[in-house]
Amino acid sequence: MSDVSARDLFPGALEMMILRLLKQERMHGYALVQRIQQASRNLLQVEEGSLYPALQRLLKQGLVDAEWDVSSTNRRVRVYRITPAGAKHLSREVSSFTRMFQGIHLILADGTP
Amino acid sequence: MTWLSRLFPRRVDDDLSDEMQAHLDEKADDLVARGMSRADATAAARRAFGNVTRLHEQAREPWQWPTLESVVMDIRFALRQLRRAPALTTVIVLTLAIGIAATATVFSWTRAILLDPLPGAADPARIEVLESLTPSGKWTGTSWLDFRDFRRYLKSFDGMAASYPISLAVGDETHSELHWGEIVSSDFFDVLRVRPALGRFFPVGLDTAGAAEPVVVIGDALWHSRWHGDSSVIGSVVKINRYPFTVIGVAPPSFHGSMPGERIDMWVPAALVGQILPTSNHLREDRGWRTFRVLARLKPGVDHAAALKEVSWFASYMAKVNGERSTGMSGDLLPIWKSHWGIQDALRAPLLVLMGACALVLLIVCANMANLLLARATARRREFGLRLALGAPRRRLIRQLLTEGSVLAVAGSALGLVCTAWFAQSLHLLVPSFAAPALLDPPVDSSVLAFTAALACAVTLLAGIAPALHGSRERFGEALSDGGRGGTGGVHATRLRSALVVAEMALAVVSLVGAGLFWNSLQHTRAVSPGFTADHVAMSSVSLTLSGYDSARADDFLRRVADDITREPGVTSASYTDYVPLSIGQGSWEDLQIEGYTPQPGENMKLFRSAIGPDYFATMQIPLVAGRDFRLDDDSAHTPAMIVNETFVRQYLHGGSALGLKVKGWGKWFTIVGVVKDVKTYRLTDPPTPYFYVAARQVYRPEYGYTFVARTSGPADQAAQAIARAVKSADPTVPVFGAMSLTDYIAAPLRGPQAAAQLLVALAGVALFLAAIGLYGVISYSVAQRSREMGVRVALGARPADLLRVVASQAIVLLGAGLVAGLASAAALGRVVSSLLFAVSPFDFPVFFAAAFGMVVIALAATGIPARRAMKVDPIEALRYE
Numbered sequence: 001m002s003d004v005s006a007r008d009l010f011p012g013a014l015e016m017m018i019l020r021l022l023k024q025e026r027m028h029g030y031a032l033v034q035r036i037q038q039a040s041r042n043l044l045q046v047e048e049g050s051l052y053p054a055l056q057r058l059l060k061q062g063l064v065d066a067e068w069d070v071s072s073t074n075r076r077v078r079v080y081r082i083t084p085a086g087a088k089h090l091s092r093e094v095s096s097f098t099r100m101f102q103g104i105h106l107i108l109a110d111g112t113p
Numbered sequence: 114m115t116w117l118s119r120l121f122p123r124r125v126d127d128d129l130s131d132e133m134q135a136h137l138d139e140k141a142d143d144l145v146a147r148g149m150s151r152a153d154a155t156a157a158a159r160r161a162f163g164n165v166t167r168l169h170e171q172a173r174e175p176w177q178w179p180t181l182e183s184v185v186m187d188i189r190f191a192l193r194q195l196r197r198a199p200a201l202t203t204v205i206v207l208t209l210a211i212g213i214a215a216t217a218t219v220f221s222w223t224r225a226i227l228l229d230p231l232p233g234a235a236d237p238a239r240i241e242v243l244e245s246l247t248p249s250g251k252w253t254g255t256s257w258l259d260f261r262d263f264r265r266y267l268k269s270f271d272g273m274a275a276s277y278p279i280s281l282a283v284g285d286e287t288h289s290e291l292h293w294g295e296i297v298s299s300d301f302f303d304v305l306r307v308r309p310a311l312g313r314f315f316p317v318g319l320d321t322a323g324a325a326e327p328v329v330v331i332g333d334a335l336w337h338s339r340w341h342g343d344s345s346v347i348g349s350v351v352k353i354n355r356y357p358f359t360v361i362g363v364a365p366p367s368f369h370g371s372m373p374g375e376r377i378d379m380w381v382p383a384a385l386v387g388q389i390l391p392t393s394n395h396l397r398e399d400r401g402w403r404t405f406r407v408l409a410r411l412k413p414g415v416d417h418a419a420a421l422k423e424v425s426w427f428a429s430y431m432a433k434v435n436g437e438r439s440t441g442m443s444g445d446l447l448p449i450w451k452s453h454w455g456i457q458d459a460l461r462a463p464l465l466v467l468m469g470a471c472a473l474v475l476l477i478v479c480a481n482m483a484n485l486l487l488a489r490a491t492a493r494r495r496e497f498g499l500r501l502a503l504g505a506p507r508r509r510l511i512r513q514l515l516t517e518g519s520v521l522a523v524a525g526s527a528l529g530l531v532c533t534a535w536f537a538q539s540l541h542l543l544v545p546s547f548a549a550p551a552l553l554d555p556p557v558d559s560s561v562l563a564f565t566a567a568l569a570c571a572v573t574l575l576a577g578i579a580p581a582l583h584g585s586r587e588r589f590g591e592a593l594s595d596g597g598r599g600g601t602g603g604v605h606a607t608r609l610r611s612a613l614v615v616a617e618m619a620l621a622v623v624s625l626v627g628a629g630l631f632w633n634s635l636q637h638t639r640a641v642s643p644g645f646t647a648d649h650v651a652m653s654s655v656s657l658t659l660s661g662y663d664s665a666r667a668d669d670f671l672r673r674v675a676d677d678i679t680r681e682p683g684v685t686s687a688s689y690t691d692y693v694p695l696s697i698g699q700g701s702w703e704d705l706q707i708e709g710y711t712p713q714p715g716e717n718m719k720l721f722r723s724a725i726g727p728d729y730f731a732t733m734q735i736p737l738v739a740g741r742d743f744r745l746d747d748d749s750a751h752t753p754a755m756i757v758n759e760t761f762v763r764q765y766l767h768g769g770s771a772l773g774l775k776v777k778g779w780g781k782w783f784t785i786v787g788v789v790k791d792v793k794t795y796r797l798t799d800p801p802t803p804y805f806y807v808a809a810r811q812v813y814r815p816e817y818g819y820t821f822v823a824r825t826s827g828p829a830d831q832a833a834q835a836i837a838r839a840v841k842s843a844d845p846t847v848p849v850f851g852a853m854s855l856t857d858y859i860a861a862p863l864r865g866p867q868a869a870a871q872l873l874v875a876l877a878g879v880a881l882f883l884a885a886i887g888l889y890g891v892i893s894y895s896v897a898q899r900s901r902e903m904g905v906r907v908a909l910g911a912r913p914a915d916l917l918r919v920v921a922s923q924a925i926v927l928l929g930a931g932l933v934a935g936l937a938s939a940a941a942l943g944r945v946v947s948s949l950l951f952a953v954s955p956f957d958f959p960v961f962f963a964a965a966f967g968m969v970v971i972a973l974a975a976t977g978i979p980a981r982r983a984m985k986v987d988p989i990e991a992l993r994y995e
Contacts, residue, residue: 029132030139049163053171060175078132
């Protein structure tokens, strides 16, 4: 795994994906990694452990909640859930990211300055 | 970094480890389910996960305090930034040092005199002073019998001790030294909770049972000076007032007795007062002889209000049951710093006023520092904008700016502390040395350090927060476009800086008005005529009880010495008195019954008096209005004579003839033989008060000592030497003390107010200077910012006068706002200090006018330099620069 893909794709991208997935349902860390890989059709190579610093940042900012629970495989796991503040943050970030992607895409597609 | 991990809860760490382990296990289980071997699966899971330790560190980072490295980095960066602006840094650090040194110095004085009056006593905050009140509500000491009743019956206190400060002669007939001592109740040390450094203190029950043998406890300083710290002092015998006493204990070095600011060297139980003062058994037997200071320790759980209620109730009850001499008396309970007996009474007001002035100056210093930092923050907009654009969170910038503020505050405080250690020793400016024989050098110790540290924190927050918040407001785009052209600095910053300058000027006006009022008040006080002429008069005191004199010997001695002094060359007249006017204490009083005058119910007939020798009025040049002076034959064989002052005649005799009228005091009838002009007896600022004089030969009260006064045609110290010679030839073993000119003596009570007024003027000067710096900073900054505008104006035909008007109008608006706010606050604060002023209204127009005028002059000077610069703007330069 190279250093380029190490932590984050760009600042905030991982957090946004986590929030988006948690908006659908509550889940624990391992499940989140699985879902990111599935949903991105393995296009995004995320270092699995980098999820945890991101989760801690979200916890600190009050964008997600966590509680200990027992998983389907009967393991003690910490399950995360999005908070109302997290949901609001997500929708704001998504629209700003979308605009940015559009801008980048236009330039990349066209190529003329 | 292991110590850092201890700073935050273990929970976070444990949870993270568990969670990460669970992840690895689950992943490995999945891989095993897909057919991998357990060992391979575990390894693969780890590979996919990444570096567990590093991720763990990263994951707990959001919960961490700023790491030490980043704080050190901030400080180093701050130092670099401050070095780049040396002028700004110097001004801030120096002004901070002045403000902090002044405040910390006054604090160290306040602590030594008001806040920590009983060094060496345990839990001194629970000790209060019980004072008796005369029927007119004036405080007085408490009699021994009253004290014993208070101690026996009051329920609010854990203990109660009486003390009576007195000077004692230590040593034998050939050589004796004077030391301050206290006559105390036997539980004195128990109530103050002082443990002996050596030996023991007084046994309980000594007060009632009487003393089997005379015992004394000595202080640490005396132990070292007289016994060289030798522990064999216990059990040794020392003569006090020529009576042998056995030393039974040594007080610890920190304990200096119960009088704030004074050093007491020895303690004698009150049961032995007969040995100390042979003529003074009435001290313990007469309920009307109110001489003791009573210290009371509150019981745990009892508050001041409840205790005060009990004291005043019980005192009123005693006043009813104890008959004539106590009628109308009541009691009061005060914290030591508010109590009346001692140096703290005279210094309380000057110290509080100084404390207020220092707070004002420190506020101005903070406003000035905030102002300068704001200017600096505005100049650094590009830096902040860039850092924000590069992803620095806003709080990171705030932290950086606060760090810069606190670096400045720490530097200023450190410098200030050095000055404090030096200034604190100047307490003697406020306190005449003979009033407090050994006023402790106020120590610059841990509590002063803590106070200074608290000041530094307050300064950082007060002066640092506005620039920090402002600096971190930058937006990427604005800063780089606007700021790139040396822009206007933003409306927000300009407004904030203007507000700060207005506040600085307002505070400076307040401190100017304050200094002016107190200065004026002092001049008025000095201008009051005391009613006697102090020039060319010298005084010296003797204490005859120290030499064991009875009244016949004392009388003989006083007469002989006064006679001998008169025969000295240059001396025109000499006499003696037991109270010198304008002393720091108020002297003693007597309950009078005046023929032909019926007092109102509850009226206070306790009048202050002096017992004097013949020729006293001539020596002091107090004019005799009617009748005659005391004569030598006003002695115990003749009718007691009394001389009263004019206010006495006006108040009690309706201005009629006083001569020949009878007045009863000390249980006998006196005849008024003379009337003299009023004299200021206690304070120059007192209104005319009834006062009377008796002949020392007829009323002998030796425990206060007597003071010889002598008038010469030459310099006063010539008379002082004459007194010393005369005493020596009469009895070489009587120690003479307190030799000085009367002029110096009566100036002493004014020293506190005088030093305070001078300090106030100095502080006001500092305040004015700081306000000028602030105004100069804002105006010259705005001139620099608007140089292009000025250039355009000049290019379009504006004359220098027009440019001046632009600059001046800004300065005038700021100055006007500062003046209005300052004068209004000064007027509002005036009521608070009005009780401390003498013959000056708190709204004294000349003072207000002078303060405003001073501010205007300084403001003109501060505006002048930038205004000149504006007038000289070269349009080509200004425009090309852009």
